[in-house]
Amino acid sequence: xGKRGAVIVGIGQTEYRRRxxxxxxxxxxxxxxxxxxxxxxxxxxxRAVDGVCSYxxxxxxxxxxxxxxxxxxxxxxxxxxSSFVWCAGGGGACAALAHAVAAVEAGHANxxxxxxxxxxxxxxxxxxxxxxxxxxxxxxxxxxxxxAHLFAIWMRRHMHEFGTTEHDLAQxxxxxxxxxxxxxxxxxxxxxxSEEDYFGSRMVADPFRLFDCCIESDGAAAxxxxxxxxxxxxxxxxxxxxxxxxxxSGGWGAGPLGSHNMPRHSYTTGNFGVFADELFARAGxxxxxxxxxxxxxxxxxxxxxxxEDFGFCDRGESGAFxxxxxxxxxxxxxxxxxxxxxxxxxxxxxxxxxxEGVRQMRGSSTSQVENAQVSFVASCPGLSPSSAALLGRx
Amino acid sequence: MLDIGLPxxxxxxxxxxxxxxxxxxxxxxxxxxACEHWHHPPIPMCPRCQSxxxxxxPLIGAAFLFSWTRVHIAMHPAVTAVIPYCIGxxxxxxxxxxxxxxxxDHPSDNAPAIGAKCELYWITAADGQPLPAFRxxxxxxxxxxxxxxxx
Numbered sequence: 441x442g443k444r445g446a447v448i449v450g451i452g453q454t455e456y457r458r459r460x461x462x463x464x465x466x467x468x469x470x471x472x473x474x475x476x477x478x479x480x481x482x483x484x485x486x487r488a489v490d491g492v493c494s495y496x497x498x499x500x501x502x503x504x505x506x507x508x509x510x511x512x513x514x515x516x517x518x519x520x521x522s523s524f525v526w527c528a529g530g531g532g533a534c535a536a537l538a539h540a541v542a543a544v545e546a547g548h549a550n551x552x553x554x555x556x557x558x559x560x561x562x563x564x565x566x567x568x569x570x571x572x573x574x575x576x577x578x579x580x581x582x583x584x585x586x587x588a589h590l591f592a593i594w595m596r597r598h599m600h601e602f603g604t605t606e607h608d609l610a611q612x613x614x615x616x617x618x619x620x621x622x623x624x625x626x627x628x629x630x631x632x633x634s635e636e637d638y639f640g641s642r643m644v645a646d647p648f649r650l651f652d653c654c655i656e657s658d659g660a661a662a663x664x665x666x667x668x669x670x671x672x673x674x675x676x677x678x679x680x681x682x683x684x685x686x687x688x689s690g691g692w693g694a695g696p697l698g699s700h701n702m703p704r705h706s707y708t709t710g711n712f713g714v715f716a717d718e719l720f721a722r723a724g725x726x727x728x729x730x731x732x733x734x735x736x737x738x739x740x741x742x743x744x745x746x747x748e749d750f751g752f753c754d755r756g757e758s759g760a761f762x763x764x765x766x767x768x769x770x771x772x773x774x775x776x777x778x779x780x781x782x783x784x785x786x787x788x789x790x791x792x793x794x795x796e797g798v799r800q801m802r803g804s805s806t807s808q809v810e811n812a813q814v815s816f817v818a819s820c821p822g823l824s825p826s827s828a829a830l831l832g833r834x
Numbered sequence: 835m836l837d838i839g840l841p842x843x844x845x846x847x848x849x850x851x852x853x854x855x856x857x858x859x860x861x862x863x864x865x866x867x868a869c870e871h872w873h874h875p876p877i878p879m880c881p882r883c884q885s886x887x888x889x890x891x892p893l894i895g896a897a898f899l900f901s902w903t904r905v906h907i908a909m910h911p912a913v914t915a916v917i918p919y920c921i922g923x924x925x926x927x928x929x930x931x932x933x934x935x936x937x938x939d940h941p942s943d944n945a946p947a948i949g950a951k952c953e954l955y956w957i958t959a960a961d962g963q964p965l966p967a968f969r970x971x972x973x974x975x976x977x978x979x980x981x982x983x984x985x
Binding site for chain 2: 643
């Protein structure tokens with residue numbers, strides 16, 4: 441890529457706290473602070489930010505932090521790009537990065553922030569009954585009140601078709617915790633998780649136990665994207681975006697968050713379809729070139745299905761893949777969710793995973809894969825459309 | 835005991851036809867009159883031929899359990915007394931594999947069997963709206979009988 445090619449030059453975050461821990465700070469304030477942190481990390485004047493991309497700002501009070509409010513709060517003199525990923529929930533994290541890359545490479549804006557902020561107040565918790573109707577009007581009367589219920593049904597079918605077990609799910613949860621134990625910024629940094637602890641935790645929605653579910657946390661994260669040419673004047677070593685984009689195979693609609701009428705042949709996938717092959721082709725790398733992966737883990741099972749969708753193992757083989765120790769740090773063939781992920785670091789809707797993917801390319805992860813050259817990040821499997829990215833060391 | 839009923843649907847969405855059929859104790863899904871394809875959830879045009887000539891028709895044929903979960907934490911006061919309870923996704927092969935998500939009545943001491951034939955019954959939401967529910971049939975019957983699923 442030439443001088444106009446987009447690179448990642450900054451990452452930022454607020455402190456991650458348990459749900460309510462930032463009260464009374466708003467999502468707007470946390471989003472703004474994450475962008476400030478990213479600008480500081482990049483060594484660029486905050487006032488140079490002229491684009492904002494986000495996604496999945498789907499809790500009540502849907503304009504909690506829009507680009508216009510962020511512009512005012514941050515005192516940005518000129519806003520040249522604002523975009524929001526359509527209807528993709530946590531599947532939109534890498535897609536928002538794609539928007540930023542496109543805006544920068546097209547010359548629409550110079551320094552674009554990708555941001556996500558989550559404050560779960562008592563009336564708006566992902567893990568509790570919600571009266572939101574867009575997806576839920578058909579499913580709530582069945583007693584399906586939260587994403588855990590609906591993704592549990594999806595995962596149960598995978599277990600039925602392929603023999604995936606609760607022990608495989610446990611491996612994903614324990615792997616995330618071991619990585620969080622090395623990450624001082626992870627909420628569960630000091631809490632250990634044994635297989636006995638896992639199986640002793642209360643069942644939420646069969647097959648998901650408490651430790652199959654992500655943390656209820658508050659916090660924000662941001663990434664700054666600019667051109668390679670501008671990056672030369674900035675402090676941080678840029679990280680390459682080898683390929684990034686969105687993908688949804690046909691007929692999914694709201695998928696597992698809806699009435700579960702996805703096509704039978706793809707029901708037990710993450711709905712990425714041919715996008716997976718296309719992403720690798722665009723990046724010009726193969727699966728074997730990937731050194732480390734961050735796969736969206738609102739629930740453990742998503743990691744298993746994500747591994748299959750992107751071809752790190754065959755379909756139905758993810759259980760065997762994790763049982764063989766492949767996702768562990770430092771000895772596995774593909775260390776996964778090296779910051780602790782949503783299960784043990786914080787739930788920032790996939791943007792904290794993207795930041796960790798960048799850290800791995802900078803060599804600054806607390807579970808740093810030695811000499812890592814290619815980093816893979818997947819947003820929420822099962823949503824439509826979801827997204828993914830391949831990042832590279834510069 | 836608190837009289838808190840199950841939360842039901844609002845009739846302000848594109849699925850109003852589904853819920854109005856339920857009020858007659860009928861389970862219906864949209865079917866395209868141009869190409870006879872069934873689809874669910876409802877959408878303003880046939881996903882196969884893009885015709886908007888759609889009709890809510892009663893689902894026919896046997897229904898089989900496609901997947902399920904058992905919920906152990908009451909996230910709404912209406913289910914405090916019934917946890918753990920099951921939710922099933924039930925498939926109607928004769929109707930192009932349309933699936934209905936609904937409460938699944940199943941003994942708490944064993945796991946529902948995916949593939950089991952299911953029968954429909956009705957429960958009631960707080961506002962009186964009938965809601966479909968299923969139970970797995972204990973006796974196995976090999977034949978798939980074609981009859982309206984309005985038992």
